[in-house]
Amino acid sequence: RRFALIPDHRLNVNSGPQKQHLCFDILGMPSPERKRSVDKDFWDYNKAHPLSKLFEQYNERNHLLRNYIRGTADDVWSDGKVHPDFLLFGTVTGRLSIRNPPMQTLPKWGTDPKHAKMVRKLIVPSRPGYVIIDADFSNLELFIAHHYSQDEGLLQALTEKNFHTATAAAIFQVPYDEVTGLMRFNSKFVTFGIAYGRSAWSLAQGELFELTGGDERKAQQYVNRFWSAYPRYKEVYDKWQRDAIDVGELRTPLGRVRRWRLITKAMLNHIRNQAVNFPIQSLASDTCLGALCRLTDRLPAEDLGNALFTVHDSIVAEVREDRLEDAIKVIVHEMRNPAYETTTPFKVDVDYGPT
Numbered sequence: 230r231r232f233a234l235i236p237d238h239r240l241n242v243n244s245g246p247q248k249q250h251l252c253f254d255i256l257g258m259p260s261p262e263r264k265r266s267v268d269k270d271f272w273d274y275n276k277a278h279p280l281s282k283l284f285e286q287y288n289e290r291n292h293l294l295r296n297y298i299r300g301t302a303d304d305v306w307s308d309g310k311v312h313p314d315f316l317l318f319g320t321v322t323g324r325l326s327i328r329n330p331p332m333q334t335l336p337k338w339g340t341d342p343k344h345a346k347m348v349r350k351l352i353v354p355s356r357p358g359y360v361i362i363d364a365d366f367s368n369l370e371l372f373i374a375h376h377y378s379q380d381e382g383l384l385q386a387l388t389e390k391n392f393h394t395a396t397a398a399a400i401f402q403v404p405y406d407e408v409t410g411l412m413r414f415n416s417k418f419v420t421f422g423i424a425y426g427r428s429a430w431s432l433a434q435g436e437l438f439e440l441t442g443g444d445e446r447k448a449q450q451y452v453n454r455f456w457s458a459y460p461r462y463k464e465v466y467d468k469w470q471r472d473a474i475d476v477g478e479l480r481t482p483l484g485r486v487r488r489w490r491l492i493t494k495a496m497l498n499h500i501r502n503q504a505v506n507f508p509i510q511s512l513a514s515d516t517c518l519g520a521l522c523r524l525t526d527r528l529p530a531e532d533l534g535n536a537l538f539t540v541h542d543s544i545v546a547e548v549r550e551d552r553l554e555d556a557i558k559v560i561v562h563e564m565r566n567p568a569y570e571t572t573t574p575f576k577v578d579v580d581y582g583p584t
Contacts, residue, residue: 249265272285290344293336293344293348297351309355311352313331322514332538332540353584359550360548360581361545361546362547362557362580364560365578368392368576371383371387371392378464378465380462381461394413396420396455397415400416400454400455415436420455424506425505426501432451469504473489473503474492474497477490481512487503487507513542517542517544520544521536528560531555532549533548533549534547553581560579565577
């Protein structure tokens with residue numbers, strides 16, 4: 230009777246009722262909310278149970294198989310290639326998104342890195358004698374923040390030092406050479422939390438909880454020290470928030486506009502968050518897309534290969550292996566010289582390989 234829902238004692242791991250029967254009726258596992266739901270929260274709550282690890286591995290491999298192996302196989306055209314769809318208006322900031330297949334979300338890590346990397350190896354050049362190049366803007370969003378603010382301390386940290394180490398030294402008030410890995414790790418939460426408009430309370434209750442114990446005042450101290458290190462960035466940051474409320478729109482140097490037509494008291498914090506995120510994300514996107522457009526013309530014109538698509542702040546291209554160095558020079562040049570005037574010296578890291 231205990232195995233009534235599991236015929237022949239063979240569990241169908243994709244059956245919700247069978248998993249509930251196994252976990253609650255047979256094994257007597259506790260539920261975090263006293264409900265018969267076998268979901269991620271349930272497995273997190275029971276992570277010490279040996280069954281939890283097995284289901285975690287199964288769920289991830291099943292996700293890879295369903296979404297990226299079978300899913301990508303369904304998107305292969307009759308010529309043996311994939312031809313993704315580009316969604317130019319899929320995001321409010323202007324970031325390019327891609328589907329069929331979703332090239333920007335191919336897994337790199339996970340609970341099972343070996344299998345995640347196997348998925349990426351499925352993507353190979355469309356012809357022999359070519360390799361795939363991944364050219365990545367290093368810290369593009371922070372360089373864009375410097376473009377807007379011209380903050381000298383920000384530029385120095387980006388070009389003369391390791392930015393996150395320098396920022397950690399300022400936030401935790403220790404010498405640069407004494408910054409620990411944990412300090413550097415936590416400083417990233419402050420840096421990117423600020424860039425996305427996060428409040429000190431939000432950081433204290435979220436990523437910095439272990440560091441602050443949920444104390445908003447302690448998190449605010451770290452935020453204040455960040456702004457003390459980069460005061461001109463703070464000035465333009467505050468101006469974006471004021472203009473979003475007072476003017477109702479923000480405009481980037483390339484003419485992209487974000488408007489807020491309905492502004493109510495309840496929406497103020499939400500609008501302020503969007504206001505500090507939009508100028509940086511939008512210009513970062515257009516910097517990357519501009520380079521992609523120029524390389525789409527230049528690489529084939531010089532018989533070097535083809536630009537393919539962007540993944541966040543990087544450009545992926547398929548280039549001739551025998552002219553790899555020439556292709557890298559062209560790609561780096563176009564990425565470091567955007568279609569707008571700037572004194573910001575963008576950094577580009579290049580990697581390449583057969584997949």
